[in-house]
Amino acid sequence: MTDVLVVADHRRGDLRDVSLELLSAGGDLADAAGGDLHAAVISGNVESFAEDLDREGVDQIHTVAYGEEFNHDVYVQALTALAADLAPEFIVVPNSVNGLDYAPAVATRLDRPYVSDAVDLDYSEGTLEVTREMYGSKVETTVDVAEGPFAVSIRGGEWPPAEGIGDAEVSEFDVDVDEDAVRSNVKGFEEVGGGDVDISDAEFLVSIGRGIEEEENLELVEKLADVTGATLSSSRPIVDNGWLAKNRQVGQSGKQVTPDVYLAIGISGAVQHVAGMKASETIIAVNTDPNAPIFDIADYGVVGDLFDVVPALIEEFGGEPPSV
Amino acid sequence: MKVLVTVKEVATVEDDFEISGTEIEETYLDYDLNEWDDYAVEEAVQLAEAGDDVEVVAVTIGPERSEETIRMALAKGADRAVRVWDDAIADVELLDVETKARLLGAVVEAENPDLVFSGVQANDDSFGATGVALAETVGFEWAAVVNALDTEKVVDESVASVRRELEGGIEELTDVELPAVLAIQTGINEPRYASLRGIRQAQSKPLDVQSLADLGVGAEDVASSLDVTAMYEPETESEAQYLDGDASEQAGKLADVLREKGVVGE
Known part of the structure; x- marks a missing residue:
C-alpha cells in the first residue's frame, strides 16, 4: 500500500x-x-x-x-x-x-x-x-x-x-x-457566450469586478472603455448578477484572454478569474485592498478607490465622467 | 414533492485581519449566508412556485448564532428549517466532508425529499464536496455545478434536466433521475431579497433543532479524519510597480502607462 x-x-x-x-x-x-x-x-x-x-x-x-x-x-x-x-x-x-x-x-x-x-x-x-x-x-x-x-x-x-x-x-x-x-444521462454539450463581441480578440480590456457595487455604476467603466477604445469585460459576479452578458466573462468558466493590456478594476483576483487572464501581456490592477491577490500578478498597481481613480482617468483622455 | 436545501453560515474576513493559532481572530469575521446556498434557496423556492404542493425545507449544521442565517432562508420562502447541532459537534473539525455528509444524510433519511439542493462550494473553505458526498451517503443520484434546471420538467416528469457548467464556456446537458442532489452554481437564477413581510413570517415558521441523539447518529460517527495544523498569510510575490499619489496623480501615471503601451492614442 x-x-x-x-x-x-x-x-x-x-x-x-x-x-x-x-x-x-x-x-x-x-x-x-x-x-x-x-x-x-x-x-x-x-x-x-x-x-x-x-x-x-x-x-x-x-x-x-x-x-x-x-x-x-x-x-x-x-x-x-x-x-x-x-x-x-x-x-x-x-x-x-x-x-x-x-x-x-x-x-x-x-x-x-x-x-x-x-x-x-x-x-x-x-x-x-x-x-x-x-x-x-x-x-x-x-x-x-x-x-x-x-x-x-x-x-x-x-x-x-x-x-x-x-x-x-x-x-x-x-x-x-x-x-x-447509471442514473444520469449526458445528452450533449453546448457552447455558450457567443454574441456580438469576442473579448478574446481585444488588445485592450477594461475589466470590472465586484468593486463596482451597483449596476448603475457600470456607466463609469463603459465611459472609460469608450474614451480609451477598450473592450469591456468582467469577472464572474458581474455576469451572475445579469449586469453583463456571459460573453464578457473572463475566467475558468468564461473566456481565456491574452490582451496587450488588461486593466482590472475592482477585481480581487480569485484563482478562477486569474486562470483566464494571467497570460495577458501587461496587467494593471486598481483595488482598494492592498492585499488583494490581483496585485500578486499585476505589473502595475493602483491602490485606491475606483470611484476616484476612474473619473480622473476618463478626464485624462479628454472625456467627461458620468455622475454615478 | 419535497425539496431540501442545505445552507451554511459562512465567515467572511475583513481586508485587514490577524490569525491566532489556526483561526482568524473572531473580531475580523462577519457571518453571512453562503453565496452559493443563496442561489440554492432561490432555486428551491422557484420550484415551489412552479408546482403545486412543493415543500421546501432548509437544513443547516451550526451553533445557535447560525439561526439568523437559516431564518434568512425562511424569509425568502422556505417553509420550515432544521438546525443540526450538538456539543459533540462543536469540537469537531467541520472541514471533513464525511462528517457533514453523515449529519445531513441523517436529515435526508428522516425527511425523505425528492430533491436536495446544495451550493457547489462555500465562500470560506471552498471544499466543494458536500453535495456529492451526501448523495453517495444516502444513495441518491446527483449532478455537480448545475447552472440551469428545467423546473417544469421536474414537476411534470420527475426528472431533473440540468446543465452543468464546465470550464471554458461549455455546458453539459444531462438528465438526472430522482431522488437526486444538485450542487448549485452561482448565476443559475437571481436570488430575491427577503421582503419585510417575509422576514416577519420567518419568525413564526418552524425551526427544529436536532441533536445527534435525535438523528440517531453516534458521536464516534462524526469524528474528523482531518486536522488543520497551520494557517498563515501566503507570501506575496507581487512585483507590481505601484502608481502612488492622490487619485488624479494615480490616474495621470496610469494614463502614461496606457499611452506607452500603445493601446490608447491621443
Missing part, C-alpha cells in the same frame, strides 16, 4: 492539461512513499490518451474503454473496482468541474478521507499534509490527514506538467459496469 493512482481528465476528445500535472503531483507522492505511479483513463479514446500519459516516471496505465464522454456513475464504478484491485495508498484527482462531480462520491464509497483543491502536497511518516487556501485566497492552511488510504484533488496549474517519454505498461481494465446504477 504505497502506490499512487491518478485519474486523467479529458473532454470531447482532448486530454486536459491538468492530467499531466496530476502525473507530477502523483510522481512526487510515489517517490515519497516508495511506491509505483499508476494512471487511470476512463472513457473516450483511451488508447490515444494512454500514449499521451506515458511520461517519465509512470509505471502503469489502466484504460477503461466504456462510453465516450464523462459520466460520474461510470467513473465511480470504475475507480471503485480499480481501487479494490490496486489498493493504492493515494488516489489523486483533478479539482476540475468533472473532478467535483465524482471525487467526493469515490472517497465516500471507499471510505477514504478526502481533501480538495490542494496547492501543495507533502507525505512523510504516514501523514499526508495538504496545503490549501481558504477565505478566497486570503489565507493558506495546512491540513493533516494522519491515516491513509487517502483521496485528494489538486488545483490545476500548481504542478508542472510531467515530461519525457515513459515506458509504462498499458493494460485494459475490464469493469463490469452496472447499467442500472
